[in-house]
Amino acid sequence: MKRRGMIKAATAASLASVAAAPAIAQSQPNIRWRLASSYPKTLDTIYAAAETVANRVSAATGGKFEIRVHAAGEIVPAFQVIDAVQQGSVECGHAGALLMFGKDPTFALDASIPFGMNSRQMSSWMVDGGGLALLRDFYREFNIVNFPCGNTGTQMGGFFRKEIKSVEDIKGLKFRIGGFGGTVIERLGGVPQNIPPGDIYPALEKGTIDAAEFIGPYDDERLGLHKVVKNYYYPGFWEGGSQVTFFAGAKAYESLPKEYQTILAAACYEAHVEMQAKYDARNPAALKRLVAGGAKLRPFPRPVLEAAWKAANELYAELSAKNAHWRKIYESYAKFRDDSILWARFSEGSFDSFMSAIKR
Numbered sequence: 001m002k003r004r005g006m007i008k009a010a011t012a013a014s015l016a017s018v019a020a021a022p023a024i025a026q027s028q029p030n031i032r033w034r035l036a037s038s039y040p041k042t043l044d045t046i047y048a049a050a051e052t053v054a055n056r057v058s059a060a061t062g063g064k065f066e067i068r069v070h071a072a073g074e075i076v077p078a079f080q081v082i083d084a085v086q087q088g089s090v091e092c093g094h095a096g097a098l099l100m101f102g103k104d105p106t107f108a109l110d111a112s113i114p115f116g117m118n119s120r121q122m123s124s125w126m127v128d129g130g131g132l133a134l135l136r137d138f139y140r141e142f143n144i145v146n147f148p149c150g151n152t153g154t155q156m157g158g159f160f161r162k163e164i165k166s167v168e169d170i171k172g173l174k175f176r177i178g179g180f181g182g183t184v185i186e187r188l189g190g191v192p193q194n195i196p197p198g199d200i201y202p203a204l205e206k207g208t209i210d211a212a213e214f215i216g217p218y219d220d221e222r223l224g225l226h227k228v229v230k231n232y233y234y235p236g237f238w239e240g241g242s243q244v245t246f247f248a249g250a251k252a253y254e255s256l257p258k259e260y261q262t263i264l265a266a267a268c269y270e271a272h273v274e275m276q277a278k279y280d281a282r283n284p285a286a287l288k289r290l291v292a293g294g295a296k297l298r299p300f301p302r303p304v305l306e307a308a309w310k311a312a313n314e315l316y317a318e319l320s321a322k323n324a325h326w327r328k329i330y331e332s333y334a335k336f337r338d339d340s341i342l343w344a345r346f347s348e349g350s351f352d353s354f355m356s357a358i359k360r
Helices: 002-026 048-060 078-087 105-110 119-128 131-140 179-187 197-206 217-223 250-254 258-292 302-322 324-346 348-359
Strands: 031-037 065-070 092-095 144-151 158-160 174-176 191-193 231-234 243-249 296-299
Touching: 031 048, 031 078, 048 065, 048 092, 048 144, 048 243, 048 258, 065 258, 078 092, 078 144, 078 243, 105 131, 105 179, 105 324, 119 131, 119 144, 119 243, 119 324, 131 144, 131 324, 144 250, 144 258, 174 197, 179 191, 179 302, 197 217, 217 258, 243 250, 243 258, 302 324, 324 348
Parallel strands: 031 065, 031 092, 174 191, 231 296
Antiparallel strands: 092 243, 144 243, 158 231
């Protein structure tokens, strides 16, 4: 009898929990969002971050909150995602904020700037260095709520038709470079071309451009850039750790139940960590394949880097003098970067330098 009573009690408890789950779910509304991505589905690492968010949100809400992910061009052109979110054409988007530098260069501080932070430093500034709060204030004027949602890590400098031996070789160079980094290339005499990912290969193949960068070995290989030109330069000094952002329209976000808002934030942070992990896992093998296929790894000459560094800092000083948004956020950004670099001299920087040398 005792055993029978225990089984009966356990069964009753199990049935009660099953009955309670739908009741909890039913207490929340059904919500359907559309997400516009700046990336094509073929770039499965950066595009997939939006799918991770959508899958986690759906799973955590029992399918009550669904986000349908649309690739670049399906409902919004690649470079108009943030505009669409601001205008309410879609509820949310996933893109690099640096693409909006033409509207206000401050957007680039939510992604990457030449000689800016690496991925780890950027995440640290956002999470515990005041960066997220500062950027949230900035985005409020555009009716957007932003979430860190991925980082590519330090990028490659891209594929070039001709060798870059000096700053003179930059002059007149038609270079596909995304967003804000092109402003420094322009100051060196280059001609930046802001071309969507899906159009880079044909532009390089036809000779419309002389060089092209995108992200790094894994994505560059998928785009097939190595099939057209062979000089593969590093590092991508304009994107030392390029953050990707989930943009939610303020009205749509504020209408969500608090539980959904919490779930959405957690999903974005998971995608943020996952993207960097995937790139770190996939880039090494891709780099080996590119080199085996004929890509010639070349470092940018130090005089080129020094000229770019000088041009970048002159630009930042000019922006600080005339753009209050930039000045407020850049002051925090630059101080955090410089302090992080000082610490890295005695930690990761020293360790990584030794490991690189010893493995060579």
